[in-house]
Amino acid sequence: MPAPKISVVMPFYNCEKYLDDSISSILSQTFQDIEYIIIDDASTDASEEIVRKYMEKDTRIQYIRNPENKWKAYNCNLWIDRASGVYIAIMDGDDVSLPTRLEEEFLFLESHSDIDVVGTQQILIDSDGKEFGELHKPVSSEEISKAKILFQPMNHPTMLIRADVLRRFRYREKYGEFEDNDLYMRLFLAWIRWYNLPKSLCLYRIHENNVNNKWSRMGALKFYKCQMENIRTYNYTPSLKEYVFIYGYLVTWSLLTPTQQRTLQRWIKTLLYKNL
Numbered sequence: 001m002p003a004p005k006i007s008v009v010m011p012f013y014n015c016e017k018y019l020d021d022s023i024s025s026i027l028s029q030t031f032q033d034i035e036y037i038i039i040d041d042a043s044t045d046a047s048e049e050i051v052r053k054y055m056e057k058d059t060r061i062q063y064i065r066n067p068e069n070k071w072k073a074y075n076c077n078l079w080i081d082r083a084s085g086v087y088i089a090i091m092d093g094d095d096v097s098l099p100t101r102l103e104e105e106f107l108f109l110e111s112h113s114d115i116d117v118v119g120t121q122q123i124l125i126d127s128d129g130k131e132f133g134e135l136h137k138p139v140s141s142e143e144i145s146k147a148k149i150l151f152q153p154m155n156h157p158t159m160l161i162r163a164d165v166l167r168r169f170r171y172r173e174k175y176g177e178f179e180d181n182d183l184y185m186r187l188f189l190a191w192i193r194w195y196n197l198p199k200s201l202c203l204y205r206i207h208e209n210n211v212n213n214k215w216s217r218m219g220a221l222k223f224y225k226c227q228m229e230n231i232r233t234y235n236y237t238p239s240l241k242e243y244v245f246i247y248g249y250l251v252t253w254s255l256l257t258p259t260q261q262r263t264l265q266r267w268i269k270t271l272l273y274k275n276l
Helices: 019-027 047-055 072-082 101-111 141-145 163-169 173-189 217-233 240-255 258-272
Strands: 006-012 034-040 061-065 087-090 117-125 131-135 160-162 194-205
Touching: 006 019, 006 072, 006 101, 019 034, 019 047, 034 047, 034 072, 047 061, 061 072, 072 163, 072 173, 087 101, 087 163, 101 117, 101 160, 101 194, 131 194, 141 194, 160 163, 163 173, 173 217, 217 240
Parallel strands: 006 034, 006 087, 034 061, 117 194
Antiparallel strands: 087 160, 117 131, 117 160
């Protein structure tokens, strides 16, 4: 049997409330040449029963259940090793991919050999699926590159990446909840080219169980260490503006309220990207 064009990978933990929506959104994509690798990070709810229900109907699903809870980076590397597709698509267990997401991303990478990673914009939804906003990211590689080491200019659950590129870089467990930020920094500094489609092709769910403490005092320090290691490793010389942002994050982030943090992010993006 020939390898699928896309390996869709979805690690999750305790997502019984949202799994039906997430799984069915992938299985009903207009692009069907996929394998679907689902990694259950030792859930304690009814998630396993839901996944197995879909496995009985669709042989494209591969289900892996961890005996104990692991960090997300561990799960990501686990599915990198299992994936057989030419491309790897990221999915979260509480989000929804719109029907043409995979098709549009696949066609873009197939027709743009100079781009290795593509993402999309996102529509924000609450725990009940009600839309309440959008999450926009810069589109072109030139705009995206301006963020190199500062923040995440791609919506991770929308990413489609060439499998050989992801295997070369992988996720690093030592940075915990910043595994995606660390991966992005290394890809940027290695001059891997990116693009974000201007359309929103994913519903990104915000609920009490996925709001983390990433930007706490300890989180800001971990992110700073991640930035500094990658700067040294890739012999990158930050601009004065970048240094101001790096140390500004470190000094102020743990002192700000969530509302103030969002205001600071908007201000930074205004400086970095015109028209944002």
